[in-house]
Amino acid sequence: MVRYKKSEEKRKLLLHASFQALSKLGYDAVTLQTIADYAKVSKGVVHYYFDNKEAVLVDLLDWLTAKIYDKEAAAVSLQSTARGKMDAYLDSVFVSPEKNRDFYRVYLDFLARASRIPAYREINSRFYANCGSISREIMELGQREGVYDPGLSPADTAPVIRSIIDGCLIQWLMSENDELHGVYKGRCREAIERLLS
Amino acid sequence: MVRYKKSEEKRKLLLHASFQALSKLGYDAVTLQTIADYAKVSKGVVHYYFDNKEAVLVDLLDWLTAKIYDKEAAAVSLQSTARGKMDAYLDSVFVSPEKNRDFYRVYLDFLARASRIPAYREINSRFYANCGSISREIMELGQREGVYDPGLSPADTAPVIRSIIDGCLIQWLMSENDELHGVYKGRCREAIERLLS
Amino acid sequence: MVRYKKSEEKRKLLLHASFQALSKLGYDAVTLQTIADYAKVSKGVVHYYFDNKEAVLVDLLDWLTAKIYDKEAAAVSLQSTARGKMDAYLDSVFVSPEKNRDFYRVYLDFLARASRIPAYREINSRFYANCGSISREIMELGQREGVYDPGLSPADTAPVIRSIIDGCLIQWLMSENDELHGVYKGRCREAIERLLS
Amino acid sequence: MVRYKKSEEKRKLLLHASFQALSKLGYDAVTLQTIADYAKVSKGVVHYYFDNKEAVLVDLLDWLTAKIYDKEAAAVSLQSTARGKMDAYLDSVFVSPEKNRDFYRVYLDFLARASRIPAYREINSRFYANCGSISREIMELGQREGVYDPGLSPADTAPVIRSIIDGCLIQWLMSENDELHGVYKGRCREAIERLLS
DNA sequence: TATGAATGAGAATTCATTCAT
DNA sequence: TATGAATGAATTCTCATTCAT
Numbered sequence: 102m103v104r105y106k107k108s109e110e111k112r113k114l115l116l117h118a119s120f121q122a123l124s125k126l127g128y129d130a131v132t133l134q135t136i137a138d139y140a141k142v143s144k145g146v147v148h149y150y151f152d153n154k155e156a157v158l159v160d161l162l163d164w165l166t167a168k169i170y171d172k173e174a175a176a177v178s179l180q181s182t183a184r185g186k187m188d189a190y191l192d193s194v195f196v197s198p199e200k201n202r203d204f205y206r207v208y209l210d211f212l213a214r215a216s217r218i219p220a221y222r223e224i225n226s227r228f229y230a231n232c233g234s235i236s237r238e239i240m241e242l243g244q245r246e247g248v249y250d251p252g253l254s255p256a257d258t259a260p261v262i263r264s265i266i267d268g269c270l271i272q273w274l275m276s277e278n279d280e281l282h283g284v285y286k287g288r289c290r291e292a293i294e295r296l297l298s
Numbered sequence: 299m300v301r302y303k304k305s306e307e308k309r310k311l312l313l314h315a316s317f318q319a320l321s322k323l324g325y326d327a328v329t330l331q332t333i334a335d336y337a338k339v340s341k342g343v344v345h346y347y348f349d350n351k352e353a354v355l356v357d358l359l360d361w362l363t364a365k366i367y368d369k370e371a372a373a374v375s376l377q378s379t380a381r382g383k384m385d386a387y388l389d390s391v392f393v394s395p396e397k398n399r400d401f402y403r404v405y406l407d408f409l410a411r412a413s414r415i416p417a418y419r420e421i422n423s424r425f426y427a428n429c430g431s432i433s434r435e436i437m438e439l440g441q442r443e444g445v446y447d448p449g450l451s452p453a454d455t456a457p458v459i460r461s462i463i464d465g466c467l468i469q470w471l472m473s474e475n476d477e478l479h480g481v482y483k484g485r486c487r488e489a490i491e492r493l494l495s
Numbered sequence: 496m497v498r499y500k501k502s503e504e505k506r507k508l509l510l511h512a513s514f515q516a517l518s519k520l521g522y523d524a525v526t527l528q529t530i531a532d533y534a535k536v537s538k539g540v541v542h543y544y545f546d547n548k549e550a551v552l553v554d555l556l557d558w559l560t561a562k563i564y565d566k567e568a569a570a571v572s573l574q575s576t577a578r579g580k581m582d583a584y585l586d587s588v589f590v591s592p593e594k595n596r597d598f599y600r601v602y603l604d605f606l607a608r609a610s611r612i613p614a615y616r617e618i619n620s621r622f623y624a625n626c627g628s629i630s631r632e633i634m635e636l637g638q639r640e641g642v643y644d645p646g647l648s649p650a651d652t653a654p655v656i657r658s659i660i661d662g663c664l665i666q667w668l669m670s671e672n673d674e675l676h677g678v679y680k681g682r683c684r685e686a687i688e689r690l691l692s
Numbered sequence: 693m694v695r696y697k698k699s700e701e702k703r704k705l706l707l708h709a710s711f712q713a714l715s716k717l718g719y720d721a722v723t724l725q726t727i728a729d730y731a732k733v734s735k736g737v738v739h740y741y742f743d744n745k746e747a748v749l750v751d752l753l754d755w756l757t758a759k760i761y762d763k764e765a766a767a768v769s770l771q772s773t774a775r776g777k778m779d780a781y782l783d784s785v786f787v788s789p790e791k792n793r794d795f796y797r798v799y800l801d802f803l804a805r806a807s808r809i810p811a812y813r814e815i816n817s818r819f820y821a822n823c824g825s826i827s828r829e830i831m832e833l834g835q836r837e838g839v840y841d842p843g844l845s846p847a848d849t850a851p852v853i854r855s856i857i858d859g860c861l862i863q864w865l866m867s868e869n870d871e872l873h874g875v876y877k878g879r880c881r882e883a884i885e886r887l888l889s
Numbered sequence: 890t891a892t893g894a895a896t897g898a899g900a901a902t903t904c905a906t907t908c909a910t
Numbered sequence: 911t912a913t914g915a916a917t918g919a920a921t922t923c924t925c926a927t928t929c930a931t
Contacts, residue, residue: 108894127414129326132921143896148923206413213410216403216471217324225472260482261489264465265458272461274413275422285457292458295493305911329904340913342908351905502915521808523720526900537917539904548901600807607804610797610865611718619866654876655883658859659852666855668807669816679851686852689887699890723925734892736929745926896928907917 112150112160115140119161124203128210133157159220162211166228169204170235177235183243187293190235194266195286198279205274233259240297249297258296265292309347309357312337316358321400325407330354356417359408363425366401367432374432380440384490387432391463392483395476402471430456437494446494455493462489506544506554509534513555518597522604527551553614556605560622563598564629571629577637581687584629588660589680592673599668627653634691643691652690659686703741703751706731710752715794719801724748750811753802757819760795761826768826774834778884781826785857786877789870796865824850831888840888849887856883 118140122131133154137144151157176193180186195201215221236259243249266289273285315337319328330351334341348354373390377383392398412418433456440446463486470482512534516525527548531538545551570587574580589595609615630653637643660683667679709731713722724745728735742748767784771777786792806812827850834840857880864876 111894127411129411133923134921144923145896145925146894149894149896154922202413209406209410209413212468212472213406214324214326216399216406216474222472222474229469229472257485258489260469261462261466261485264469264486265461265489266465267468268461268463268465269458271409271464272426272457275409275419275426277413277419284454288454288458289461292455292462292493296489330906331904341905342913343911345906346911505915521805523805527902528900538902539917540915542902543915543917596807603800603804603807606862606866607800608718608720610793610800610868616866616868623863623866651879652883654863655856655860655879658863658880659856659883660859661862662855662857662859663852665803665858666820666851669803669813669820671807671813682848682852683855686849686856686887690883724927725925735926736892737890739927740890892931894928894930896926898925900924901922903921904919905917907915909915910913 111146113164115142115147115150115157116161116164119157120165120203120207123161123207123210127206128158128214155220158211159224162221162224165204165207166224166231170228170231173232173235177239183239183246183248186239186242188290190239191266191286191290191293195270195282195289198282201270201282202274205270209271209274229260229263232263236262243297253297261296262293265289265296305347308343310361312339312344312347312354313358313361316354317362317400317404320358320404320407324403325355325411352417355408356421359418359421362401362404363421363428367425367428370429370432374436380436380443380445383436383439385487387436388463388483388487388490392467392479392486395479398467398479399471402467406468406471426457426460429460433459440494450494458493459490462486462493505540507558509536509541509544509551510555510558513551514559514597514601517555517601517604521600522552522608549614552605553618555601556615556618559598559601560618560625564622564625567626567629571633577633577640577642580633580636582684584633585660585680585684585687589664589676589683592676595664595676596668599664603665603668623654623657626657630656637691647691655690656687659683659690699741702737704755706733706738706741706748707752707755710748711756711794711798714752714798714801718797719749719805746811749802750815753812753815756795756798757815757822761819761822764823764826768830774830774837774839777830777833779881781830782857782877782881782884786861786873786880789873792861792873793865796861800862800865820851820854823854827853834888844888852887853884856880856887 115136119131119136122135122139126135133147134144136157137147140146147157151160173190173193176189177186180189211221212225215225237255240249240253240255240258244251244253244255269285269289273281312333316328316333319332319336323332330344331341333354334344337343344354348357370387370390373386374383377386408418409422412422434452437446437450437452437455441448441450441452466482466486470478509530513525513530516529516533520529527541528538530551531541534540541551545554567584567587570583571580574583605615606619609619631649634643634647634649634652638645638647638649663679663683667675706727710722710727713726713730717726724738725735727748728738731737738748742751764781764784767780768777771780802812803816806816828846831840831844831846831849835842835844835846860876860880864872
């Protein structure tokens with residue numbers, strides 16, 4: 102449809118504004134007016150580019166998880182050894198207190214609704230699958246390299262790796278303590294290392 | 299006084315109704331009317347027992363996390379060996395698809411808001427601390443028994459154990475597949491076992 | 496449902512206010528705020544008594560047409576001869592410029608939407624059927640009395656009588672001339688008389 | 693000038709599209725975007741040819757009623773006897789279920805607003821006058837021919853004829869039954885015949 | 890001439906909260 | 911204690927109109 106071509110740039114700009122609004126104010130408090138304010142446009146513009154509020158949020162989650170995955174995949178691909186890749190993966194995930202806070206606040210908001218909103222759930226499944234494939238490939242490489250336990254099933258272990266990552270970052274987020282960011286990153290790294298060796 | 303007891307009973311009844319409403323409809327969709335309907339009382343009653351909506355929800359989270367922790371602690375205390383206690387802990391956590399779904403849906407709803415609502419965050423911190431103490435005691439016993447790696451720091455490892463549990467249960471919740479409940483439980487158990495040994 | 500008992504009186508009051516608002520401002524211009532204003536209550540009250548705007552309007556049309564029919568039927572029943580009943584019917588229909596204007600303005604607004612809104616159409620069909628039965632009974636009595644042509648089919652002629660009435664009152668309404676009210680009434684009466692004799 | 697012709701053509705095209713949109717969707721649901729869509733032009737074009745939405749609708753009613761009158765007048769002029777003309781008139785009015793539905797839906801939409809929008813009322817008065825003159829001329833001819841009652845006042849009877857026509861077609865429209873179209877036409881014809889004889 | 894992006898006023902609806910009974 | 915009627919702030923969404931290109 103023509104309806105969708107409407108300057109892809111502006112759509113991105115609105116999604117970016119939505120992300121800022123959500124991370125700053127939270128899902129509950131964000132209105133279309135807020136988003137418009139963050140984007141410095143009028144309220145009507147948001148409705149011009151998206152059918153309704155739900156569409157904005159669905160597109161936001163899609164855009165956001167795709168961006169995160171792309172960054173992670175890119176970081177991993179620059180390394181050649183399993184441990185190098187795993188370190189790159191974790192560096193990419195635990196990027197900084199500020200960015201992790203912004204992303205995980207928003208991500209948790211979506212996750213909390215995903216069990217009731219199929220569109221969110223579907224996008225998250227894709228994200229899980231993508232993250233899983235990163236871990237799986239690193240594991241398989243590590244097993245070929247002889248640094249990871251060859252008895253482990255990558256398909257069964259990859260989800261657990263993401264569980265540790267998400268679990269640690271959620272716990273860190275709840276601590277409200279930026280200095281613990283490094284601590285949680287270290288704990289996460291070591292736990293994964295013990296798990297795979 | 300009877301007076302107080304009576305109202306305390308009704309308060310519990312309202313919290314229970316709130317939990318049912320939240321797990322069924324989700325945080326966003328629950329209104330005071332909904333809660334009143336679930337409790338089969340009039341809307342005014344909810345305001346009679348709680349100052350406002352926020353107060354209901356804060357009390358609910360408090361009541362809920364305390365209940366969960368009590369169950370876990372009780373289950374663990376029935377066992378005497380570290381591995382027995384850990385199994386009891388995980389059995390208590392991964393209790394059933396139905397109960398896990400109900401609790402984690404509601405818990406995620408609170409977690410998502412906890413980074414913005416201090417009252418929720420505080421209650422969750424207490425919950426984290428309580429859960430942490432369970433793991434820590436099991437670990438310390440296991441180290442004394444010689445079944446767990448004595449080089450591990452219980453204070454640093456306990457949080458990771460809860461991370462794995464929460465991470466796995468969130469992932470399972472997103473899968474919308476009851477049959478995977480056992481699979482995630484198994485993965486979680488093995489990961490913890492590898493981590494501690 | 497309990498939902499409907501909520502003081503029938505107030506519901507009537509709101510319907511009456513809606514009628515006033517509609518006849519004064521027209522369907523397009525009437526908002527729920529307007530209705531609330533006319534009823535001297537807050538906007539929320541209208542939503543408390545009716546599920547939505549459509550429900551207000553459906554109930555209004557129902558209430559209005561029932562009221563009109565009741566008046567007509569009551570007036571007719573007071574007379575004993577066919578011509579007496581027909582005169583009473585027309586007197587009841589052509590009641591006064593003010594009342595006819597108020598009713599026909601609102602009625603036309605509904606009629607215009609009835610071809611697209613089934614609820615309106617259904618209510619109007621009931622109104623047509625009721626009005627038809629009045630004419631039919633008068634005709635049958637007149638035929639027995641020997642004052643109306645016995646060769647006419649009451650079932651076929653009754654609808655035409657209402658057509659003449661509605662057609663004349665719409666034309667009068669468009670004339671915006673109160674003094675023509677009597678003229679149109681006379682034309683309508685004579686036409687019906689010629690039709691039936 | 694070509695310039696003027698061209699735009700005049702487009703204006704007609706827009707009016708035609710407006711008519712289609714109105715008959716299909718109803719006055720309430722028609723937006724300038726809808727009209728533009730039906731005309732397969734951009735929204736801006738509608739504003740280029742008309743000052744505002746109201747202007748489009750006023751012009752549409754004008755164009756529509758003029759077209760209807762022209763057709764009726766043309767049909768009548770082809771006949772030479774009073775009864776022939778009256779039949780031609782009614783054939784022209786009761787043209788077909790489809791066309792009557794399209795026209796009367798739109799016409800009722802305008803009629804309902806005419807009591808509040810002077811521009812509509814004025815155009816409708818002209819339409820009434822034109823239709824009245826058709827009936828009047830037929831009546832006068834019939835009276836000269838000796839087939840219609842010479843005691844009737846054409847000026848007083850002509851409006852009633854249009855009342856019967858409009859009243860019958862509105863009733864038919866409300867019936868939502870194409871097969872009744874012929875029935876109503878027959879009733880209308882007979883009623884007029886009895887009225888005039 | 891023509892397009893369609895942008896604006897913002899205005900409408901329906903929801904719901905926490907208040908309060909008279 | 912308990913009820914539920916009433917309020918009004920806040921939110922989503924629609925659309926006529928304007929205007930730069």
